[in-house]
Amino acid sequence: MLMIKRGFEPEKDNWSLMGGFLKQDESLDDAAERILEELTGLTGVYMEQLFAYGDVNRDPIARTISVSYYALIKVDSYNKELAKLHGAKWFTVTQHPSLIFDHEDMVEKALGRLRRRTRTEPIGFELLPEKFTIPQLRSLYEAINQTEYDPRNFSKKLHSMKLLTKLDEKDKSTSRKGAYLYKFDKNRYEELKASGFNFGL
Amino acid sequence: MLMIKRGFEPEKDNWSLMGGFLKQDESLDDAAERILEELTGLTGVYMEQLFAYGDVNRDPIARTISVSYYALIKVDSYNKELAKLHGAKWFTVTQHPSLIFDHEDMVEKALGRLRRRTRTEPIGFELLPEKFTIPQLRSLYEAINQTEYDPRNFSKKLHSMKLLTKLDEKDKSTSRKGAYLYKFDKNRYEELKASGFNFGL
DNA sequence: GCAAAAGTGTTCACACTACACCCATGC
DNA sequence: GCATGGGTGTAGTGTGAACACTTTTGC
Numbered sequence: 058m059l060m061i062k063r064g065f066e067p068e069k070d071n072w073s074l075m076g077g078f079l080k081q082d083e084s085l086d087d088a089a090e091r092i093l094e095e096l097t098g099l100t101g102v103y104m105e106q107l108f109a110y111g112d113v114n115r116d117p118i119a120r121t122i123s124v125s126y127y128a129l130i131k132v133d134s135y136n137k138e139l140a141k142l143h144g145a146k147w148f149t150v151t152q153h154p155s156l157i158f159d160h161e162d163m164v165e166k167a168l169g170r171l172r173r174r175t176r177t178e179p180i181g182f183e184l185l186p187e188k189f190t191i192p193q194l195r196s197l198y199e200a201i202n203q204t205e206y207d208p209r210n211f212s213k214k215l216h217s218m219k220l221l222t223k224l225d226e227k228d229k230s231t232s233r234k235g236a237y238l239y240k241f242d243k244n245r246y247e248e249l250k251a252s253g254f255n256f257g258l
Numbered sequence: 259m260l261m262i263k264r265g266f267e268p269e270k271d272n273w274s275l276m277g278g279f280l281k282q283d284e285s286l287d288d289a290a291e292r293i294l295e296e297l298t299g300l301t302g303v304y305m306e307q308l309f310a311y312g313d314v315n316r317d318p319i320a321r322t323i324s325v326s327y328y329a330l331i332k333v334d335s336y337n338k339e340l341a342k343l344h345g346a347k348w349f350t351v352t353q354h355p356s357l358i359f360d361h362e363d364m365v366e367k368a369l370g371r372l373r374r375r376t377r378t379e380p381i382g383f384e385l386l387p388e389k390f391t392i393p394q395l396r397s398l399y400e401a402i403n404q405t406e407y408d409p410r411n412f413s414k415k416l417h418s419m420k421l422l423t424k425l426d427e428k429d430k431s432t433s434r435k436g437a438y439l440y441k442f443d444k445n446r447y448e449e450l451k452a453s454g455f456n457f458g459l
Numbered sequence: 460g461c462a463a464a465a466g467t468g469t470t471c472a473c474a475c476t477a478c479a480c481c482c483a484t485g486c
Numbered sequence: 487g488c489a490t491g492g493g494t495g496t497a498g499t500g501t502g503a504a505c506a507c508t509t510t511t512g513c
Binding site: 191192 | 489490
């Protein structure tokens with residue numbers, strides 16, 4: 058997860074999720090996209106509204122309603138200069154500094170939503186580069202769901218969906234043998250979705 | 259679903275979901291409960307936040323952010339006087355007049371959420387009286403999920419969960435033979451939930 | 460006695476789980 | 487040649503789906 062050191066009071070210099078204020082002429086979705094772009098330079102990434110927070114005293118200075126969103130970002134494809142400028146830093150979900158206000162709850166909700174989503178939609182692919190290996194995909198799902206998958210069962214199920222196109226390339230960065238690279242077959246996915254389909258890994 | 263005839267412009271006299279304005283000193287949850295009580299007299303019912311709507315022109319008169327909630331109400335246990343006073347009326351989900359603004363989308367989201375919830379939590383019981391029969395429960399789930407369940411499989415699964423307490427009473431209002439009444443065993447449910455449990459019907 | 464809904468058991472297919480060995484390669 | 491991670495098949499088990507007949511009782 059990408060977090061920032063808050064630049065103003067209250068809670069200045071403590072860790073926080075990235076956020077900003079809604080403008081008069083923009084929708085909630087637009088605001089979320091704008092704020093993500095300002096901090097990471099990214100556009101067009103997977104993003105979803107989570108929950109509206111409205112407790113009266115959640116911000117000690119002013120009455121504030123926050124609408125939380127979560128986005129899925131490929132770790133290596135954001136603008137590091139922008140992130141540095143805002144004091145942003147990556148942490149693992151299992152080990153991160155404590156967060157201000159109710160942001161901890163936002164993280165909980167985001168994780169829960171992400172886990173449920175991965176059971177019905179193949180959004181895991183949003184977090185991987187265009188070409189990826191099966192072991193990469195597997196360890197991503199293991200991180201999301203904090204569990205381990207049997208390599209044989211995992212690839213069996215994956216192949217039975219026929220959602221991946223095998224390439225003639227190998228990724229040799231993690232083993233001597235090398236693992237085949239695959240691409241996500243978007244057309245095939247649209248077909249399957251249209252005919253009512255469940256993506257459970 | 260319970261809908262009201264809107265009493266003010268814009269869209270005066272058209273059908274709408276019930277709504278109201280957030281006060282300075284109340285949380286979103288508090289506001290939702292207050293508004294439900296004002297219109298139906300009900301308190302302490304199952305209620306859940308759904309989604310925040312923030313498109314710039316969704317209300318043609320003023321910039322408005324709406325946070326939608328859905329509640330589960332036992333059809334026969336609300337205050338009919340209050341409802342009448344506000345011009346409220348019940349409709350079935352499959353046949354209702356068209357709704358103002360983005361309220362149609364709110365209904366879609368509520369239905370989707372309700373369907374997903376019934377797979378992991380026994381919230382269907384929130385919609386039934388304290389004592390109910392298996393056929394009643396079954397037809398409720400058939401209405402929620404717009405499908406039909408095999409009576410044998412349905413009650414088999416239900417009994418295997420051991421969440422219901424069979425009473426020595428019968429409900430004879432729908433058949434000559436009469437159907438046994440059951441109660442939901444809340445203690446048993448808490449036990450099961452604590453030990454990680456999935457309620458799929 | 461008949462109509463109408465309630466109640467109940469068995470079989471089959473498929474999906475999920477568990478599990479162990481060979482392969483390719485760089486060093 | 488050996489260490490390291492990648493890749494694959496099978497057998498057993500449990501869960502979900504399909505399916506038909508008997509029971510009760512008010513009229």
